[in-house]
Amino acid sequence: MAAGNNSINTNVGALVALQNLNSINSRLDTTQNRVSTGFKVTGAVDDASSFSIAQGLRGEMKAYGAVSQGLANARGVMKVAEAGATAVSDLVGDIKKKVVELANAAITTAQRSILTSDFNQLVDQARAFLNQATFQGNNLLNSGAATTNVISDIDGSTIELRPNDLITELDTFSGAADVSDASAATSTLDALATFESAVNTALGNIGADTRQLNFQDDFIGKIADAVEVGLGSIVDADLAKESAKLQALQIQQQLASQSLSIANQRPSVLLSLFR
Numbered sequence: 001m002a003a004g005n006n007s008i009n010t011n012v013g014a015l016v017a018l019q020n021l022n023s024i025n026s027r028l029d030t031t032q033n034r035v036s037t038g039f040k041v042t043g044a045v046d047d048a049s050s051f052s053i054a055q056g057l058r059g060e061m062k063a064y065g066a067v068s069q070g071l072a073n074a075r076g077v078m079k080v081a082e083a084g085a086t087a088v089s090d091l092v093g094d095i096k097k098k099v100v101e102l103a104n105a106a107i108t109t110a111q112r113s114i115l116t117s118d119f120n121q122l123v124d125q126a127r128a129f130l131n132q133a134t135f136q137g138n139n140l141l142n143s144g145a146a147t148t149n150v151i152s153d154i155d156g157s158t159i160e161l162r163p164n165d166l167i168t169e170l171d172t173f174s175g176a177a178d179v180s181d182a183s184a185a186t187s188t189l190d191a192l193a194t195f196e197s198a199v200n201t202a203l204g205n206i207g208a209d210t211r212q213l214n215f216q217d218d219f220i221g222k223i224a225d226a227v228e229v230g231l232g233s234i235v236d237a238d239l240a241k242e243s244a245k246l247q248a249l250q251i252q253q254q255l256a257s258q259s260l261s262i263a264n265q266r267p268s269v270l271l272s273l274f275r
């Protein structure tokens with residue numbers, strides 16, 4: 001045995017054992033952190049390039065989340081607009097029934113008065129439906145509606161939501177409507193047909209725009225899921241692998257601690273030779 005190994009001033013064996021134990025402890029800390037957090041990359045110190053890529057992907061995920069939220073809000077606007085237009089479409093049938101009844105020259109003056117009142121109430125109800133079709137301050141059916149551009153992707157692309165000014169169409173119809181006698185009521189049916197056509201066109205536009213929103217929202221969701229999978233492949237730890245490594249390192253730690261303890265006893269053995 002070399003003389004240096006029997007020195008009481010420098011315990012080489014203990015130093016080597018300590019270095020080995022420190023190395024094991026460092027790897028054990030890293031592995032325990034991965035097992036407890038589920039991540040193999042939690043900061044730039046772990047892997048600078050992977051962490052940089054991961055941060056970029058996290059930013060994209062947040063952006064896709066914002067796009068999805070905007071699309072959801074737009075779908076709310078369209079859903080309310082559809083409800084308003086559908087309600088008015090249902091009322092058009094009732095209004096047409098009243099006008100046809102008013103076009104009958106055989107009805108009495110009292111009957112005409114009652115039917116006229118019903119007709120006016122139905123028109124007012126249609127106007128109320130259109131005015132109330134508002135979601136978060138947006139109403140695509142009133143006269144102040146404008147084209148709405150909704151962000152549809154993180155590159156700034158947009159989907160255009162078309163306004164459908166049914167209020168003006170209703171005002172045009174009600175202004176032209178005259179049910180004071182049978183002949184006037186018959187002519188009013190033509191004006192009603194024009195309004196009904198406008199309502200049907202609005203329903204078609206709303207349906208098409210809503211489908212476009214639904215398709216895009218589904219697409220954005222799939223892209224966001226793919227980005228999340230990509231992020232996971234970069235930063236997620238293999239828990240089965242890390243758990244096995246953790247058990248192995250714990251055993252190595254115990255053995256290294258025993259080796260250090262034995263090495264620390266060597267100077268005492270040397271001193272006993274002089275007793």
